[in-house]
Amino acid sequence: MSATARVPRKRFYRARAHSNPLSDSHFPVPIRPSDVDFDFDFDFDFDFDFASHYPQSSGNPMDLVRFADVGCGFGGLLVALSPLFPDTLIVGMELRDKVTEHVKHRIHGLRATNPGHYNNISVVRTNSMKYIPNYFHKAQLSKMFFLFPDPHFKEKNHRRRVISPHLLDEYAYVMQLGGIIYTVTDVEELGDWMKSCLQNHPLFEPVGEDEITTDPVVKLLTSATEEGQKVARNGGQTFMAIYRHVASKED
Amino acid sequence: MEEGLIEESESGNSCTDEAAPALIAVHPTESSVVVAVGSELRIFDLKGDSAVSPLDELGGPHHSASIRAISFSSDGELFASAGDDKIIKIWKTDSWNCIRTVQSEKKVSAVSISQDSQYVTFADKFGVVWIVSLKEDRDTKAVPILGHYCSIITSMKFSPDGRFIATADRDYKIRITVFPRNALKGAHEIQSFCLGHTDFVSCLAFVCSQDQSKGFLLSGGGDLTVRLWDYISGSLLYTCALDDKAGILEASEIEENDKRAVTDICASSDGSLISVAVQGFNGVMLLSCDLVAKTLSFVKNVSMEKSFIPTSLVLVSSKERLWTVMGASNLTSSDLNNNNQRLLTRVRIISFLQKDPLDSCSRDPALLEDSQVPGGEKLLMQLQGCLDAAAQEAAFAAAAAAVRTSLQNMMIKKQYSVERRELRKRNRNDKKIKS
Numbered sequence: 001m002s003a004t005a006r007v008p009r010k011r012f013y014r015a016r017a018h019s020n021p022l023s024d025s026h027f028p029v030p031i032r033p034s035d036v037d038f039d040f041d042f043d044f045d046f047d048f049d050f051a052s053h054y055p056q057s058s059g060n061p062m063d064l065v066r067f068a069d070v071g072c073g074f075g076g077l078l079v080a081l082s083p084l085f086p087d088t089l090i091v092g093m094e095l096r097d098k099v100t101e102h103v104k105h106r107i108h109g110l111r112a113t114n115p116g117h118y119n120n121i122s123v124v125r126t127n128s129m130k131y132i133p134n135y136f137h138k139a140q141l142s143k144m145f146f147l148f149p150d151p152h153f154k155e156k157n158h159r160r161r162v163i164s165p166h167l168l169d170e171y172a173y174v175m176q177l178g179g180i181i182y183t184v185t186d187v188e189e190l191g192d193w194m195k196s197c198l199q200n201h202p203l204f205e206p207v208g209e210d211e212i213t214t215d216p217v218v219k220l221l222t223s224a225t226e227e228g229q230k231v232a233r234n235g236g237q238t239f240m241a242i243y244r245h246v247a248s249k250e251d
Numbered sequence: 252m253e254e255g256l257i258e259e260s261e262s263g264n265s266c267t268d269e270a271a272p273a274l275i276a277v278h279p280t281e282s283s284v285v286v287a288v289g290s291e292l293r294i295f296d297l298k299g300d301s302a303v304s305p306l307d308e309l310g311g312p313h314h315s316a317s318i319r320a321i322s323f324s325s326d327g328e329l330f331a332s333a334g335d336d337k338i339i340k341i342w343k344t345d346s347w348n349c350i351r352t353v354q355s356e357k358k359v360s361a362v363s364i365s366q367d368s369q370y371v372t373f374a375d376k377f378g379v380v381w382i383v384s385l386k387e388d389r390d391t392k393a394v395p396i397l398g399h400y401c402s403i404i405t406s407m408k409f410s411p412d413g414r415f416i417a418t419a420d421r422d423y424k425i426r427i428t429v430f431p432r433n434a435l436k437g438a439h440e441i442q443s444f445c446l447g448h449t450d451f452v453s454c455l456a457f458v459c460s461q462d463q464s465k466g467f468l469l470s471g472g473g474d475l476t477v478r479l480w481d482y483i484s485g486s487l488l489y490t491c492a493l494d495d496k497a498g499i500l501e502a503s504e505i506e507e508n509d510k511r512a513v514t515d516i517c518a519s520s521d522g523s524l525i526s527v528a529v530q531g532f533n534g535v536m537l538l539s540c541d542l543v544a545k546t547l548s549f550v551k552n553v554s555m556e557k558s559f560i561p562t563s564l565v566l567v568s569s570k571e572r573l574w575t576v577m578g579a580s581n582l583t584s585s586d587l588n589n590n591n592q593r594l595l596t597r598v599r600i601i602s603f604l605q606k607d608p609l610d611s612c613s614r615d616p617a618l619l620e621d622s623q624v625p626g627g628e629k630l631l632m633q634l635q636g637c638l639d640a641a642a643q644e645a646a647f648a649a650a651a652a653a654v655r656t657s658l659q660n661m662m663i664k665k666q667y668s669v670e671r672r673e674l675r676k677r678n679r680n681d682k683k684i685k686s
Binding site: 031032129130165167168248 | 395397398401402422423424428429431436437438439441443444446447448449485
């Protein structure tokens with residue numbers, strides 16, 4: 001499938017009714033997952049052999065995304081995951097416009113210097129706390145990443161944290177049973193918070209230590225991103241909470 | 252004065268004169284009718300043919316600010332009311348005593364009673380749904396069970412079998428969540444999202460026919476559509492766009508360029524009769540749902556007097572009557588003789604008892620005259636506040652416009668310039684209430 005320089009199909013995206021062109025907080029949001037304009041969001045310069053990788057595919061490549069990096073920042077994790085999972089489509093979600101553009105350029109650059117590689121990662125500018133169900137359908141993802149999220153230190157701002165009891169309902173919804181959520185932070189209080197939200201949520205269970213040591217993704221959490229590298233340079237501690245989505249226990 | 256819109260970083264100070272629409276609720280067997288307008292609960296007991304004053308256990312005013320949501324339980328024994336005073340009151344409908352008063356941290360936008368009458372849920376304007384169990388001690392605080400992040404919940408309904416709770420918000424979403432047996436622990440398992448509305452969702456109604464094991468959901472929204480969903484899977488089955496339906500443009504009192512919204516919807520349990528209220532339309536639109544073909548079709552409009560734009564609808568299936576009310580928290584009588592400035596409402600009823608002789612499945616809706624209304628003048632006096640509400644056309648027209656503006660303000664997020672945003676951030680005050 002080769003990319004064409006297309007304008008995204010506007011009618012499937014919600015448009016702000018009264019846009020302020022001076023504001024940078026506007027981005028198209030799909031009404032529902034089947035409306036995601038894949039050509040717009042995944043800019044493929046090279047052929048990605050969908051037919052052989054995904055013979056059962058519904059035709060909408062967005063269905064095939066399996067990993068989501070929520071708050072992907074400058075794309076360090078996406079770039080590290082890409083060669084480890086060459087047959088998996090991975091999407092980064094980032095709110096900041098300029099940062100998203102940076103990631104796009106970075107990916108294009110990598111594709112140019114490494115032909116045939118880095119075709120499976122992309123980034124979309126969006127607010128994942130509001131719009132995750134607009135992008136992913138039920139039980140779609142097998143991994144979700146929350147690396148060094150904003151701590152929102154003040155108590156009145158705790159409800160803005162990306163991991164919260166209410167939002168975990170939505171993350172569980174878009175994840176497959178058995179899918180894994182990876183969180184890491186260098187702020188101990190936030191680490192405790194995230195772990196406690198996950199621990200208290202009936203649809204998540206901790207992933208065992210032995211499984212964590214053998215999971216190739218785990219060391220990327222602290223090494224792959226700029227924040228992770230900065231923490232390591234400063235000799236800081238990191239706090240991880242890795243949980244698996246499980247079925248409700250209610251009979 | 253700035254309108255208070257609910258953004259995540261903002262104070263909850265909404266303009267105190269935002270017009271709140273009048274609401275109507277009827278007991279399932281039509282033994283009593285309640286109109287909520289402003290902070291008043293106006294109750295008429297049809298069985299006893301008398302007006303009723305609800306009894307608050309504290310003897311104080313029942314609500315001290317506009318009531319935003321009311322609901323009977325499905326067996327009719329309980330009634331819940333809640334609104335801008337951040338209080339939810341639960342009443343027993345035989346004696347109209349208040350059996351429980353629950354405090355909310357924020358203003359309440361929706362309230363609902365579970366099918367087994369064990370739980371009362373309410374949604375606040377920050378998008379969180381809270382629950383109390385009627386079996387527990389009266390002083391027990393409500394606990395949160397789910398949240399729509401940073402969005403106002405506009406409608407909340409339990410599925411007829413009680414297994415699910417549907418919540419709709421102003422961010423175009425409908426969420427269907429499994430309602431667990433031990434609901435106090437939270438409703439974490441999302442069954443589906445019904446996505447498809449291209450503007451805020453304003454109302455929900457469940458539908459299921461006798462012979463179908465599947466259930467369906469109807470929704471109406473700011474995109475002027477009524478949609479039919481299979482709520483188990485979240486699939487959109489049918490969209491009925493109302494903007495081109497017979498008569499709606501001519502009858503509308505709103506300029507063509509302005510957006511109109513569906514404001515209320517109610518359906519007979521088998522979906523054969525769906526009534527829809529639309530902003531600017533002085534009447535009710537009737538649709539019909541074919542649950543086998545999974546389609547919606549427009550049946551007809553029932554027009555009422557000019558300026559009567561219903562703010563709330565309720566269908567009493569057992570009596571085949573649709574009760575409608577028009578009113579607002581700022582709609583008072585312009586009668587100078589009347590020193591007691593009561594809030595006015597207008598109640599109109601459509602009867603569906605007459606079946607079309609040619610087609611037994613379709614009904615001939617008949618708008619009842621005041622003399623034909625159950626409970627007669629007594630009921631109208633109690634619920635409307637006067638008997639000549641029909642003569643107050645100008646007041647009703649102004650109220651309709653005010654209600655429409657306040658709905659738009661609530662549902663459409665305003666865009667501010669950068670400087671104004673900085674100013675708003677500086678002045679915000681969203682400290683947690685010390686409990």
